[in-house]
Amino acid sequence: LIGNEILSGRTADANLHYLAKELAFLGIALIEARVVADRQKAIVDAVRALKKSYDMVFVTGGIGPTHDDITTAAIAKAFGVPALKNPEAFRRLEAHYAGTSQPFNQARQKMARIPKGARLIDNPISAAPGYQIKNVYVMAGVPVIMQAMFDSIRSTLQTGERTRSATLTTTLTEGVIASELEAIQNRHRKTEIGSYPHIRDGRLGVALVVRSLDEAALTRAVAEITLLLKRHGGKILSS
Amino acid sequence: LIGNEILSGRTADANLHYLAKELAFLGIALIEARVVADRQKAIVDAVRALKKSYDMVFVTGGIGPTHDDITTAAIAKAFGVPALKNPEAFRRLEAHYAGTSQPFNQARQKMARIPKGARLIDNPISAAPGYQIKNVYVMAGVPVIMQAMFDSIRSTLQTGERTRSATLTTTLTEGVIASELEAIQNRHRKTEIGSYPHIRDGRLGVALVVRSLDEAALTRAVAEITLLLKRHGGKILSS
Numbered sequence: 001l002i003g004n005e006i007l008s009g010r011t012a013d014a015n016l017h018y019l020a021k022e023l024a025f026l027g028i029a030l031i032e033a034r035v036v037a038d039r040q041k042a043i044v045d046a047v048r049a050l051k052k053s054y055d056m057v058f059v060t061g062g063i064g065p066t067h068d069d070i071t072t073a074a075i076a077k078a079f080g081v082p083a084l085k086n087p088e089a090f091r092r093l094e095a096h097y098a099g100t101s102q103p104f105n106q107a108r109q110k111m112a113r114i115p116k117g118a119r120l121i122d123n124p125i126s127a128a129p130g131y132q133i134k135n136v137y138v139m140a141g142v143p144v145i146m147q148a149m150f151d152s153i154r155s156t157l158q159t160g161e162r163t164r165s166a167t168l169t170t171t172l173t174e175g176v177i178a179s180e181l182e183a184i185q186n187r188h189r190k191t192e193i194g195s196y197p198h199i200r201d202g203r204l205g206v207a208l209v210v211r212s213l214d215e216a217a218l219t220r221a222v223a224e225i226t227l228l229l230k231r232h233g234g235k236i237l238s239s
Numbered sequence: 240l241i242g243n244e245i246l247s248g249r250t251a252d253a254n255l256h257y258l259a260k261e262l263a264f265l266g267i268a269l270i271e272a273r274v275v276a277d278r279q280k281a282i283v284d285a286v287r288a289l290k291k292s293y294d295m296v297f298v299t300g301g302i303g304p305t306h307d308d309i310t311t312a313a314i315a316k317a318f319g320v321p322a323l324k325n326p327e328a329f330r331r332l333e334a335h336y337a338g339t340s341q342p343f344n345q346a347r348q349k350m351a352r353i354p355k356g357a358r359l360i361d362n363p364i365s366a367a368p369g370y371q372i373k374n375v376y377v378m379a380g381v382p383v384i385m386q387a388m389f390d391s392i393r394s395t396l397q398t399g400e401r402t403r404s405a406t407l408t409t410t411l412t413e414g415v416i417a418s419e420l421e422a423i424q425n426r427h428r429k430t431e432i433g434s435y436p437h438i439r440d441g442r443l444g445v446a447l448v449v450r451s452l453d454e455a456a457l458t459r460a461v462a463e464i465t466l467l468l469k470r471h472g473g474k475i476l477s478s
Binding site: 004005006007008009010011012013016017020021022023024025029030031032033034035036037038042064065066067068069102103105106107108110125126142144145163165167173174175176178179181182185192193194195196197198199204209211 | 243244245246247248249250251252255256259260261262263264268269270271272273274275276277281303304305306307308341342344345346347349364365381383384402404406412413414415417418420421424431432433434435436437438443448450
């Protein structure tokens with residue numbers, strides 16, 4: 001996520017949660033996220049590190065027409081390629097602005113500059129495309145545009161098996177069940193059990209989330225956790 | 240931010256935005272944020288990299304009593320120290336649970352293990368402390384507890400001069416004003432001008448945010464931007 005506005009506290013980011021949910025739905029495990037400032041070195045360093053470490057990298061923000069939109073220059077630099085006027089991107093933008101009262105001026109033409117070798121990502125909302133270069137997908141920062149771009153690449157992504165999950169929310173607190181829960185985790189290696197405490201109406205409670213690629217393993221672990229909660233007199237608020 | 244629940248899309252993180260706002264208020268520039276999974280290597284690598292690069296590092300999440308709370312072990316490893324039973328943390332937890340119907344069992348005693356050399360951070364809500372080790376501040380993941388912990392360290396932080404900011408929201412779109420806005424940015428080097436487009440009621444608009452440590456410089460840039468917007472017939476919706 002590229003943008004000073006997130007780091008300065010001006011904007012509460014919405015893109016991470018969207019991407020996390022959608023990637024989970026597609027069976028793509030999100031392993032790490034970074035929020036990086038609008039500074040070339042910061043972007044180049046992060047993109048270089050992440051594209052090497054992971055199968056796919058999703059980048060949002062900084063591809064607009066203003067002086068603080070430096071993502072494309074940074075991505076080009078991270079890949080050691082120039083950012084060039086892309087004829088197809090130019091055509092799309094030209095056609096888009098021809099249908100408005102707005103001029104297709106130099107600032108807007110900047111949005112047709114795309115790193116060499118990248119493939120465009122459609123932007124059905126405001127025309128200016130995102131792009132994919134190798135394993136890096138670059139999208140707009142405005143959430144509705146980012147989401148539309150993600151929709152347009154969704155079917156092209158190498159997806160995996162979807163992780164199943166079940167959540168048991170209870171009024172018990174973590175500390176009461178922690179040791180037995182660990183034992184359940186140790187007996188159910190095909191599942192990942194997460195324990196997420198919360199405070200509601202001034203009271204601690206916990207949501208136990210079981211995740212697995214294997215539905216039967218998930219069901220078995222959930223059954224054991226359900227018994228654990230009952231044994232301790234816990235109410236299961238939702239499951 | 241440490242937690243599988245954020246990366247899996249289960250939980251929409253609230254701590255980053257809180258920290259970003261509070262740090263800005265204290266005149267501490269937030270330069271980068273990372274969301275890291277509950278995996279020891281991931282946490283150790285991130286903490287080692289960030290504590291070297293920045294003056295302060297704020298960590299949230301993973302210091303509870305359950306098996307998936309591995310932050311303390313990872314922080315200790317990142318600093319090459321053991322995590323030991325901390326007598327003061329133990330005393331606080333013991334006193335806290337003595338006042339409840341809950342046992343101070345082994346799982347809860349885990350929360351008294353603190354990396355050697357760390358100083359405790361008060362937790363007025365559920366007793367289990369956070370801690371500071373060198374330039375790394377480790378706090379709970381539950382937002383209300385994290386916020387209470389942050390309140391208790393707030394006055395100890397080395398703060399800077401607060402960045403002033405002003406926002407001009409307009410119905411104009413970025414592309415219309417981009418080149419002149421860049422010229423204004425170039426003439427007002429003591430300010431940082433950010434351009435943040437949005438879509439409201441199906442229409443593009445933009446918020447121009449001017450930030451500066453220098454109030455007079457801020458005022459001058461805002462005056463120029465106001466003229467720019469008027470020149471283009473833009474309505475200023477808020478400023």
